[in-house]
Amino acid sequence: MEMAFSADDLRFRDEVRAFLAQALTDDLRHAVRNMPGVFMGEELYRRWHSVLNDRGWLGYAWPSAFGGTGWSPVRRYIFERECALAGAPQIAVQGVRLLAPVLQTFGTQAQKDYFLPRILSGEHVWCQGYSEPESGSDLASLRTKAVREGDHYVVNGTKIWTTNAHFSNWIFCLVRTDSTVKPQAGISFLLIDMKTPGISVTPIRAMSGDHDFNQVFFDNVRVPVTNRIGEEGQGWTIAKFLLEHERGGSCHAPGLLADLARLRRIAARQPMGGGGMLSDDQDYMRRLAALEMEAEAMEMFELRMLADLANKRTLGPETSLVALLMSRLRKGIDRLMLEAYGYDGLQFEPQRPLYRDDLSPVGSEDARVAMPTYLNDLAWSIMGGSDEVMRTIIAKTVLKL
Numbered sequence: 001m002e003m004a005f006s007a008d009d010l011r012f013r014d015e016v017r018a019f020l021a022q023a024l025t026d027d028l029r030h031a032v033r034n035m036p037g038v039f040m041g042e043e044l045y046r047r048w049h050s051v052l053n054d055r056g057w058l059g060y061a062w063p064s065a066f067g068g069t070g071w072s073p074v075r076r077y078i079f080e081r082e083c084a085l086a087g088a089p090q091i092a093v094q095g096v097r098l099l100a101p102v103l104q105t106f107g108t109q110a111q112k113d114y115f116l117p118r119i120l121s122g123e124h125v126w127c128q129g130y131s132e133p134e135s136g137s138d139l140a141s142l143r144t145k146a147v148r149e150g151d152h153y154v155v156n157g158t159k160i161w162t163t164n165a166h167f168s169n170w171i172f173c174l175v176r177t178d179s180t181v182k183p184q185a186g187i188s189f190l191l192i193d194m195k196t197p198g199i200s201v202t203p204i205r206a207m208s209g210d211h212d213f214n215q216v217f218f219d220n221v222r223v224p225v226t227n228r229i230g231e232e233g234q235g236w237t238i239a240k241f242l243l244e245h246e247r248g249g250s251c252h253a254p255g256l257l258a259d260l261a262r263l264r265r266i267a268a269r270q271p272m273g274g275g276g277m278l279s280d281d282q283d284y285m286r287r288l289a290a291l292e293m294e295a296e297a298m299e300m301f302e303l304r305m306l307a308d309l310a311n312k313r314t315l316g317p318e319t320s321l322v323a324l325l326m327s328r329l330r331k332g333i334d335r336l337m338l339e340a341y342g343y344d345g346l347q348f349e350p351q352r353p354l355y356r357d358d359l360s361p362v363g364s365e366d367a368r369v370a371m372p373t374y375l376n377d378l379a380w381s382i383m384g385g386s387d388e389v390m391r392t393i394i395a396k397t398v399l400k401l
Contacts, residue, residue, distance in 0.1 A: 005078070013078050020086040023051050032089050034355035034365055036372035037210040038379055040089050041353060042167045048089040049122050058096060058120055066104050066116055073306040077251050084255035092164060095119040095126035098242050099172050102189070106230045106238055115191070129159035129173035129192075129216060130239070136161070136382070137389045139174070139239065140183040144218065146175035146190060148225065153177070153190065155198075155221040165201050165214035169194050174235050187235035191227040198222075208375035209350045243384065244319050251306070252326045253299035259333050260292050266340050266366065278340055291332050298325045317397040324390040327380040334374040337366075345370040 005013065031044055040048070052058040060079050062068020071079070091097070100119055103112055118124040135142040144157025155175055165171065171192050178186035192199070198221040204213040230238055267278040267285065278284055305318050338345040344363030348371055351359060361368035381387050395401040 005074070009074060009078060012075055013082060016079055016082045017086075019055060019057075020082060020088060023055070024086055024088055028089070029087055031353070031355040032087050034353070034369055035089075036208060036354060036369045036376055037206075037212050038376050038383070039163055039212050040092065042164075043353075044089045045092045045125075045164075046122065049091060052091065053120055053122065058091070059100070061097060062100060063104070066100070066112065067120055073310045077303070077306055080251045081254035084258050087258070092125070094128050094164065094168075094172075095124065095170075098128065099126055102172075102229060102238055102242055105241065106189075106234070110226075111191075111229065124170045125164070125168045127162050127165040127168035127171045127194075127214075127216075129162060129171045131161045132158060133160055137386045140187070140236065142174055142176060142187065144173065144175050145179075146177050146188060146223070148177070149222075151225050152222045153225060153228070155190070155192070155218045155223055157218050159216045159218075160213075161204070162201075162214045162216050163212055165194070165216050166203060166211065171216065172229075174239055177232050177235075181233070184236040185233055187239070188232050189229040189235040189238045190223050191229065192218075192221065192223050196221050196223070206376055206379075208372035209348075210352065210372065210376055212376075244315055251299075251302045252322065253295055253302050256295040256326075256329050256333065257292070257299065260288065260295060263288055263333065263336055263340065266337075270340050273342075284336070284339070287332075288336060291329060291336070294325070294332075295329055298322070298329065301325075317394055320385070320390040320393040321398075323384055324387060324394070327387055327390075330377050330380045331374075334370070334377050337370045338374055341367040341370050344368075347371065 028044075028047070032040075035041065035044065039045075049058065052060075057069060057079070059066070059068030060071055061076055062070075064070030069075075096119060100116060103115055107115070115124065119126070129144075130139060130142075132142050132144060144155065144159065146153035146155045148154075153175070155173070157175070159171075159173065162171070171194055173190045173192055174187050175190050176186050177188040180186070194201075198219040200217045200219070202215045202217070203211050204215060205211050206213065264279070267281075267288065270278040272278055272281060301318070302322065305315060305322070308315065308318075341363065344367035347362045347368055349359060349361075349368055354365075354369060354372075359368075385393075
């Protein structure tokens, strides 16, 4: 699609490109290409976090009043787009992109002064305690309880699918503080130090062999009341605010388009069994082109959302549409990647990380990553709300069904 940036925006784009050319060393690019998980591992997370913070760009979506860049939505888009095209690592969103806006909007001054600088420095690494067994998409049915005893809450219960809990030292949680009111009204938002006695973490390994997720257990965990964000019972309002940032706070299309461009390059050099290259297969290239058109349409939609944000308009069902499109496109790209590599794409290396020097791929490193990436990306159908929930939201709010 055609996009017209101002002269200042183009100079900023060139500044980002120059920074990425220097910051993305060969070994870092190699590690990212061989990381099949939905999320970056701890080593890559900490390394890229530090690089961006040293440059002053980690809080690229934060207002300058809180230590961020104060960039416009257009500049945030340019930054994310250039990072995707350059193959940069992802940042761990839980602290920087999810909790930070909550603190900036609902936190006390003391909470902002304490937690926000520690998110930027990396002293605090955050995970998100929302989903529970039998309370995932139906988040309002959560059962982890927090009973107030003087200046503390005593928390009992469990959270599941908790990304990065195995190396996080803080967790933000939705807890039930009142069981006598309707479910949404009895939820509060707590910040909990993971070193507090009574917290234990059990790993959940994906069928790909990757370890991103965990189950966290709370057994009489004492949490200071001062670690509650907002008022008691305001957790549901805060949760909805946070989910809007999770589903619509970033631009996904540039990364998808970068992956599709890589698929085109792979197809041009991948031999077919009957002679010629994969790019000669009209059916394969038709399906690739269809995904490219969907990704370009999604990019236009995300740019419209950026324009709305620039005009101070609150996002609504658009975030659910983006989540649904992201899920569909991500899985479609992975299927084409597997098909491109044929039998080589079926290899399964259980050891991690895959960018270790002592691991030898069959065919190519890209082929080795294809299967675990496909298996991991199936999670896009449920992360941040299942596809079925997204369709229900769209049906109710857009189609008025």
